Amino acid sequence: MLAGVLTSVAAGICLLLVVLMLVFLLWYTWPAIRYNGLSILNDMTWNIGNQYGTGSSVHNGVAAEPGAEFGGLVFLVGTLLSALLAMVFAVPLALGVALTIVYRLPERLRLPVNALIELMAGIPSVVYGLWGTIVLVPWVGNRVAPFVTHHFGFIPFLGGDAGSGNGLFAAAIVLAIMVMPIMVATVRDVLLAQPKSIFEASMALGSTSWQAVTHAVLPSVRTGIVGAILVAFGRALGETMAVLMVAGNAINILPHNIFSPINTIAAVVVSQLESAVSDASGVAQRSLAELALVLFVISLTVNTVARVAIRGQDRSH
Amino acid sequence: MVSRVTRNVAISRLWWVLCISSLVGALLVLLSLFGFVFVRGVAAIRPEIFFTVTQGIAGGLANAIVGTLLLVTLAIVLVVPVGIGAAVWVTQFAPDRLRIVVRLSIDVLFGVPSIVVGYFLYVALVETAGWGFSLVAGSLALAIIMLPYVYRAADLAFSAVPRDLVEASVALGARPLTTFVRVAFPWALPGTLTGLLIGVGIAVGETAPLIYTAGWSNYMPTLAPTHSPVGYLTYVVWTFINEPFKQSHQLAYAAAFLLMIAIFVTNFVARAGVEYWASRTRSHS
Numbered sequence: 252m253l254a255g256v257l258t259s260v261a262a263g264i265c266l267l268l269v270v271l272m273l274v275f276l277l278w279y280t281w282p283a284i285r286y287n288g289l290s291i292l293n294d295m296t297w298n299i300g301n302q303y304g305t306g307s308s309v310h311n312g313v314a315a316e317p318g319a320e321f322g323g324l325v326f327l328v329g330t331l332l333s334a335l336l337a338m339v340f341a342v343p344l345a346l347g348v349a350l351t352i353v354y355r356l357p358e359r360l361r362l363p364v365n366a367l368i369e370l371m372a373g374i375p376s377v378v379y380g381l382w383g384t385i386v387l388v389p390w391v392g393n394r395v396a397p398f399v400t401h402h403f404g405f406i407p408f409l410g411g412d413a414g415s416g417n418g419l420f421a422a423a424i425v426l427a428i429m430v431m432p433i434m435v436a437t438v439r440d441v442l443l444a445q446p447k448s449i450f451e452a453s454m455a456l457g458s459t460s461w462q463a464v465t466h467a468v469l470p471s472v473r474t475g476i477v478g479a480i481l482v483a484f485g486r487a488l489g490e491t492m493a494v495l496m497v498a499g500n501a502i503n504i505l506p507h508n509i510f511s512p513i514n515t516i517a518a519v520v521v522s523q524l525e526s527a528v529s530d531a532s533g534v535a536q537r538s539l540a541e542l543a544l545v546l547f548v549i550s551l552t553v554n555t556v557a558r559v560a561i562r563g564q565d566r567s568h
Numbered sequence: 569m570v571s572r573v574t575r576n577v578a579i580s581r582l583w584w585v586l587c588i589s590s591l592v593g594a595l596l597v598l599l600s601l602f603g604f605v606f607v608r609g610v611a612a613i614r615p616e617i618f619f620t621v622t623q624g625i626a627g628g629l630a631n632a633i634v635g636t637l638l639l640v641t642l643a644i645v646l647v648v649p650v651g652i653g654a655a656v657w658v659t660q661f662a663p664d665r666l667r668i669v670v671r672l673s674i675d676v677l678f679g680v681p682s683i684v685v686g687y688f689l690y691v692a693l694v695e696t697a698g699w700g701f702s703l704v705a706g707s708l709a710l711a712i713i714m715l716p717y718v719y720r721a722a723d724l725a726f727s728a729v730p731r732d733l734v735e736a737s738v739a740l741g742a743r744p745l746t747t748f749v750r751v752a753f754p755w756a757l758p759g760t761l762t763g764l765l766i767g768v769g770i771a772v773g774e775t776a777p778l779i780y781t782a783g784w785s786n787y788m789p790t791l792a793p794t795h796s797p798v799g800y801l802t803y804v805v806w807t808f809i810n811e812p813f814k815q816s817h818q819l820a821y822a823a824a825f826l827l828m829i830a831i832f833v834t835n836f837v838a839r840a841g842v843e844y845w846a847s848r849t850r851s852h853s
Contacts (some may be wrong), residue, residue, distance in 0.1 A: 258654065344590045382604055518686055540691055547680065547684045550678060
């Protein structure tokens, strides 16, 4: 009986942790929510106010330093854009890799390839960031960006300033590489769980192996693939260090093309805290917590939809 | 007619070539990453870095190595009773409805970005509770990040304990606790340990949740639970690469190299564990 009580306490901790996090962040953030109103979502300017000025700026009964404005639009846009662009790169790549593993790889290569993909998923974010800073960013800045802006500049969002390499494009590439292994593993498992007869029946009817995959197998695992994409998307939204190191730390400016510096919510929480701590009114720190809360809610939503999709796939066979 | 078949076969070939090249591309990226970290890392490793602490932008990594070990060890101590305890409760004691709720909350925890965990503990423990940057705050952050990995592995492992073994033990007159300790626990241990190792690999490589909980220190970590910041390897990689000095870059490469070695080892042992576990399960059935 004692064992039952002790282990139920452990389960209770697991259960309460998420609730505690949400409630505490909400309580801590409350003054910032009142001060900022909707501007946390639709205002471009992040400014902790004049720390040496007199008087204060008051919104809804909450006082911050004069001129203080906590707009999160730039970070919200950066988060969504970088994660979406990462999906554009990662989804076809991951599908190709997963299909190759399941339908084309000789048996004896499967184990080592799976092991490498798994290893890729375990590489720390800062190591991707280090590689991104030293290898990827100079390559983007010196080769890719000048080439693309010069030859494809007529396409909206591809033209204009080629930039230094730090920016949306580099962030999306690093994110794509980081989330690809998760997506490959999920899609591979979904494909392997599907009865082999679907593929074989289609082949027996005279289709090519690619037709069998696109017309018979993939339609039957559609929801599972959507789930895998959403899980990866959720990861990309919350990724911090690698993005922080290559995204270019944009403040108060929206990206004008694919190579522009950006910033994400996760990255800005790290990079702006030091300055936020110097805000004597404390609203800056609470506004960062509000941004963290926004990220929390977005991730929660994306993951819930992903779970429903994957659950639906499990039920269909 | 023939031409259409030939065309379809050609299209099929073309797409498969694209799929295979995406795998080759992914492996090339991995190769570039490994090559980069290992070449620069091996060149940067000197024996002294294991014995000297960081001094501003130079020196060694002794404080960061010890700090990472301390933070992860304490995180293991914190996460093991909670993660495994919860899994035991869910698989052995829980009513159906609560079982679903616990599993759901673990799934939610999996989706929480690590920076959110870090910022939550920063405002709750470092600021509101006044602990300051500290070992316990940092380890708690790592423990929360490891929890879903440990819980899921333990839940799977305990759910996979064969019923006939448990029933045989009960039929022989063993008390529930004896059955659990002598039959279910040994069976579930390898799977649980594998999950724990994967969690350790994740924890060793974490940065974001530590920056504002463990802080950073150029000195050897003390064992003080609070009010004493702790250094760790990932911080060195992140900050020292942006310093304009060659010595600090060397330290960043060395730290990245050590991290990769640690991840390699935990990954390898975890995989070997999975194989061992799978072979044992097969031999039973």
